[in-house]
Amino acid sequence: MLLLIPLLPFLGFLVNAFFGRRLPKSVSGLVACLAIIGSFVVSVLSVISVVSGTTGFAEATAFDWMSSGDLQIPLRFRLDHLSSLMILVVTGIGSLIHIYSTGYMHEESDPEYARYFSYLNLFAAFMLVLVLGANFPVMFVGWEGVGLCSYLLIGFWFRKKSAADAGKKAFIVNRIGDFGFILGMLLVFVTFGSLDFQEVAAAAAGRAPETAAWGVMTIATLLLFVGATGKSAQIPLFVWLPDAMEGPTPVSALIHAATMVTAGVYMIGRNAVLFEHAPATMAVVAGIGVATALMAGTIGLVQNDIKRVLAYSTVSQLGYMFLAMGVGAFSAGIFHLYTHAFFKALLFLGSGAVIHALAGEQDIRNMGGLKKYLPITYWTFVIGALAIAGFPLLSGFFSKDEILFRTYTAESTPGHTLMWVIAVITSLMTATYMFRLVFLTFHGERRHDAPAPAHPEEEEPVPEADAHGHAAVHGAHAHAAPASGHPVAAHAPAAAAHAGHGHGAGHGHEPHEAPWSMAIPLILLAIGSVVAGYVGIPHALHGSNRIESFLEPSFEAHAAAPRETVGADPAAPAETRPAGEAAGETHADTGTELNLMVFSSVIALIGIGVAAYLWLGKRGTVDAIARSFAPIHRVLLGKYYVDELYDAAIVQPVKTLSTGGLWKGVDAGLIDGTVNGVGLVVSAVSGVLRRTQTGSIRTYAFSLFAGAVAILAYYLFG
Amino acid sequence: MVPLNYYLILSGLLFSIGTAGVFLRRNLITVLLSIEIMLNAVNLTFVAVGRYLGSVDGQIITFFVMTVAAAEAAVGLALVIALFRHRETLSPDAYTSLKW
Secondary structure: OOOHHHHHHHHHHHHHHHHHHHOOHHHHHHHHHHHHHHHHHHHHHHHHHHHHOOOOOEEEEEEEEEEEOOEEEEEEEEEOHHHHHHHHHHHHHHHHHHHHHHHHOOOOOHHHHHHHHHHHHHHHHHHHHHHHEOEHHHHHHHHHHHHHHHHHHHOOOOOOHHHHHHHHHHHHHHHHHHHHHHHHHHHHHHHHOOOEHHHHHHHHHOOOOOOOOOOHHHHHHHHHHHHHHHHOOOOOOOOHHHHHHHOOHHHHHHHHHHOHHHHHHHHHHHOHHHHHOOHHHHHHHHHHHHHHHHHHHHHHHHOOEHHHHHHHHHHHHHHHHHHHHHOOOHHHHHHHHHHHHHHHHHHHHHHHHHHHHOOOOOEHHHOOOHHHOOHHHHHHHHHHHHHHHOOOOOHHHHHHHHHHHHHHHOOOOOOHHHHHHHHHHHHHHHHHHHHHHHHHHHOOOOOOOOOOOOOHHHOOOOOHHHHHHHHHHHHHHHHHHHHHOOOOOOOHHHHHHHOOOOOOOOOOOOOOOOOHHHHHHHHHHHHHHHHHHHHHOOHHHOOOOHHHHHHHHHHOOOOOOOHHHHHHOOOOOHHHOHHHHHHOOOHHHHHHHHHHHHHHHHHHHHHHHHHHHHHHOOOHHHHHHHHHOHHHHHHHHOHHHHHHHHHHHHHHHHHHHHHHHHHHHHHHHHHHHHHHHHHHHHHHHHHHHHHHOOOOHHHHHHHHHHHHHHHHHHHHHO | OOOHHHHHHHHHHHHHHHHHHHHHOOOHHHHHHHHHHHHHHHHHHHHHHHHHHOOOHHHHHHHHHHHHHHHHHHHHHHHHHHHHHHHOOOOHHHOOOOOO
8 A cells, every 4th residue: 555655646647748738737637636635545544554553664565676685675665653744744735736736837738737747746756755765775766756856847937048047956956965865875785784774773773873083874974964955955055945946836835845855854864863873963964954044044034036035944944954853853853844844835835826916926026015915815824924933832833942942952962052042043034034025025015016127028008997097196106116116107007006096897917816726725734834733732831742752763773673782882872862852851841941932932023023113114224224234235135145156166167177178178189189180190191102002003013023022032031 | 855944944034024024015915915925934834843743733734724814815805905995005004093
């Protein structure tokens, strides 16, 4: 039954890939949705049987994939508690996004529509392979597969150059990470003689944690972590994710927010035992995580593209998850992954609804006042924003708080207090930039009818029906437009709205609420964003933190592991084990946790308040701040110039080396030179030699004769 | 009985005359004739050595050579006629276009 979970979306992919061209939209959309929903149903049934079972996991082996000497790699899937949570997230949220996509992509032609859904199904299939894989190579198949689908979907509108480039960028940056993953995988095999996760965990558990600077487990885990930074967009390989927003918005929601980018976090969780035995790596993971969170948060504060803000927010939240992983709070990291999947998918889908309503407009400076036109989108978006900001009693509150608390108490991680401070600052910024989005998009006055410079062709002639509103309108417009800096356009519908006139029925520009296929997923995800956190109510609030006890078995060496040995090993520090921590939560800890909880709630409220003060009221304050910190503002707007830095430090040298060295030097010079040189030498030598071929019979006859004489002389006198 | 050396010296002389004719004469027909002289010089050697060794092999080979020489003469003369029709000359130096 386990095999069915990835197989169903794969069948959906095959149908849409081979017959989609001839199918009408309704059929290809239905096939794709049924495939993923079917997979969801199978997943739920499988998870129920695993949870109610005694072993704690289920396995299914398709066939022996590779078998060579010591290397035995079966194509095996394993469903334990960790992967249970993941497949529910992937198929559940995936189903909602499939349904949403049927509405969002409706303007595509039939073949394009089928192509989109075939990619989406293929992605789901590979993601499930990644999550369910019982050993490194199977996970790697999924890992590469989702990378491929990510490339295909980012470049879905491949006729647009920026989209095609973004796809390539994502693919290439991911390749760098994948290289680390492969090396890590090889090192794990060489060290432990196995690639099965459980066997590796058992073997690692039998060793003492490495304290040496460059132990083999440290190197292996660091290499694996390089893979994770690529897939999960952490420093230094995060640059592809913001660009990935060129893809369709549901894709951003599914792949670049909820599921694929969390693969790195999942992979660390999967190898928790291995990582725990390499404290140096753990410190690096935590440091990279918190640095990424801060950096992406600061960039998110100033970006103007609605999807890019969300993208940086995703990078930032992924940083949180890595921070949690790095301080050994694996279940907290996975918990945040799970709640993040809900509210970030919700936010992306909400932004998709906004973009859909505004016919492709993505610049928040050109939005505003949409609250009244898109009530469902507005309220669901606000719920999502509250959840990510850590507003008390929403899902993000519980998971983020857990991470902050664990960071604060992680005595074994060097510099954990500093990390906690940075994480709190980031949390403040998260609340601020999310509500900046909310206020700029949905509140205030409408600015989106001032024609954006990018879409001049969309300007329409002024409908006659509104001509009477013009005089009043101009005043209102002159009022609204300078804020966004756009030229004042006498655009009647907007003008009518400003001036409080009624609307004619024939306005093509009227923002319209999302169709039901888009609204229902929004509502369901909003509900999820509210309640998803309640599986992890911390002990401090007299909850039982069920998610932690649920996930705990996945982070420990399994049945095969010699548990007694681990316990007896005096070198194994108990404090790095979350199990020990969870059990050892004292009263003092409860007090600390409650205080921290109140503190982070206050932080979230302050963040929202700051956003309200800056963007809900007069805009002047923001501009003034931006002016007085102009250099910082420029750096943030330029995203710390990381792209430019990479371009100058890596892309250009590689280009120069390739063009000047490899192309013009080695290929054109050496290889072509050798081939052409051989030809030239032959032709020059034969140019000389051909003079001996005179065509004169006499000469030929003489050479024959001379030869005969010479041979004769050789035998006679030689 | 005439010693073998006499035959061989005569044969060598004939062969040298033939060779000189092939290289020095400016007429293709004379060149063909010179080739015939060279062939017959060889024939003479075969017969003389055959007689000296008391074997008929030399004479048998001579018959073969004469047959081939007859065919060669026929083909050679035909070629000479064809060449003459083509260029109105029989000097071998006129035919040097058989090259690249």
